[in-house]
Amino acid sequence: MLGLALVGLSCAVNAQEEQKVQGFVHEQSDESGYVWPTDSLVLKKLDVWKDQKFGVLFHWGLYSVPGIVESWSICSEDVDWIPRDTTWAYEDYKKWYWGLKDSFNPVDFNPDQWADVMEDAGMRYVVFTTKHHDGFCMYDTKETDFSIAHGAFKDNPKKDVARYVFDAFRKKDFMIGAYFSKPDWHCPYYWWPYYATPNRNVNYKIANHPERWEKFCQFTYNQIGELMKGYGNFDILWLDGGWVGSDDQDIHMDKIVDMAREAQPGLIVVDRAMRGKHENYQTPERGIPEKQLAYPWESCITLSNDWGWVPNAPYKSATKVINMLAEITAKGGSLLLGVGPTPQGLIEQPAIDRLHQVGEWLRANGKAIYNTTITPYYQEGNIWFTADKDGKTLYAIYALPDGEKLPKELTWNTNVPKGKMTVLANGKRASYQVDGNTVKVSLPNNLPNEPLVLKFTLKK
Ligand code: GLC
Numbered sequence: 001m002l003g004l005a006l007v008g009l010s011c012a013v014n015a016q017e018e019q020k021v022q023g024f025v026h027e028q029s030d031e032s033g034y035v036w037p038t039d040s041l042v043l044k045k046l047d048v049w050k051d052q053k054f055g056v057l058f059h060w061g062l063y064s065v066p067g068i069v070e071s072w073s074i075c076s077e078d079v080d081w082i083p084r085d086t087t088w089a090y091e092d093y094k095k096w097y098w099g100l101k102d103s104f105n106p107v108d109f110n111p112d113q114w115a116d117v118m119e120d121a122g123m124r125y126v127v128f129t130t131k132h133h134d135g136f137c138m139y140d141t142k143e144t145d146f147s148i149a150h151g152a153f154k155d156n157p158k159k160d161v162a163r164y165v166f167d168a169f170r171k172k173d174f175m176i177g178a179y180f181s182k183p184d185w186h187c188p189y190y191w192w193p194y195y196a197t198p199n200r201n202v203n204y205k206i207a208n209h210p211e212r213w214e215k216f217c218q219f220t221y222n223q224i225g226e227l228m229k230g231y232g233n234f235d236i237l238w239l240d241g242g243w244v245g246s247d248d249q250d251i252h253m254d255k256i257v258d259m260a261r262e263a264q265p266g267l268i269v270v271d272r273a274m275r276g277k278h279e280n281y282q283t284p285e286r287g288i289p290e291k292q293l294a295y296p297w298e299s300c301i302t303l304s305n306d307w308g309w310v311p312n313a314p315y316k317s318a319t320k321v322i323n324m325l326a327e328i329t330a331k332g333g334s335l336l337l338g339v340g341p342t343p344q345g346l347i348e349q350p351a352i353d354r355l356h357q358v359g360e361w362l363r364a365n366g367k368a369i370y371n372t373t374i375t376p377y378y379q380e381g382n383i384w385f386t387a388d389k390d391g392k393t394l395y396a397i398y399a400l401p402d403g404e405k406l407p408k409e410l411t412w413n414t415n416v417p418k419g420k421m422t423v424l425a426n427g428k429r430a431s432y433q434v435d436g437n438t439v440k441v442s443l444p445n446n447l448p449n450e451p452l453v454l455k456f457t458l459k460k
Contacts, residue, residue: 033275041266109345135186242273
């Protein structure tokens, strides 16, 4: 099931290109794989979530210390996106990596700064890595000592890091999501030290050692339980590692979800790439689906190239982020933007700068994004259309390509306006002509050179 996940992703963010830049990309579940939840509380929460449109996915863990690919460097797969110093023997490398626990000491850790920056960016929900594939827990789990609360940071009052992250965002009314990796490469019940660890999968035959596998299932159940029962209210449980939980690595997801929902009624569960009833929304990764999708979905895309912090990251421009958000919204999805806090525990300035610009744009144009719905005719070249819930007020978002100048005129078909058309950001009138089905808009002078939104009423 895990080929490269490239079917149906548009060129706006070309997943193939992104794959070359960094990382394994999960296959997106297909349309037929979506199963509508039956729990009315889950449906209600999904509706609320769908209106938020813009969230942040933090990757913060051991890998942030040297600023390398998240977790994957300890996975012994022969693929070019897993870089490792070739002069090091694999086992020595792994030892060094596990040892990062003793140098991960984020003394400047300031989750309020994270929340301020993301609020300023116009984001409305957060997902935080409580545990990535390397198994290093960013919360004070009782199930293992391999956590931030038992490493170099152990004497800090905020050693139970995830708790402080979630609380900082709750104060700002964000919806709260816990990222949790099902595979755990540190847990001896998943990667048994008795055997070599040739790839991402469990490294023994479950059929030969069922009791060992059951210990892993119990460990996972307990850890998710700790989070769901002891860390306040959650809206989303975002489960990564879509190769665990398929037929041959069954971790009893029904049981986990029942327990989690008992603690968190209405919880949205995102068992990524698994298809079926525990994938309450789908998560195309590093790309945008080609067309509108009739079920809940979210594109997760990095602000730089990596999920975690790396030195001198090549951040995307604010315009690019805005354009992605416009396209995603017009297609009915949400954007979960990946940002990596520094090893010291802060969001760094180049990321803040981009995010602030996105926020400025959203403060003026957010009506075209938040709480909108899709409209049947949703694209004409660089113009993306969204609609108010009444379906009558339309927004035409011109996704200005980086480095280009705003044109003097915009032309589209089908979405014919009636009455006044305005520039959303400043309320100024935009004049237009209609010829049959074709609409020609003359843009007012002196508009800032940024993606532009026009608001109008649709002529029925
Ligand atoms: C991919 C990566 C994983 C990352 C995730 C975020 O699945 O393999 O490391 O956490 O994307 O979406």
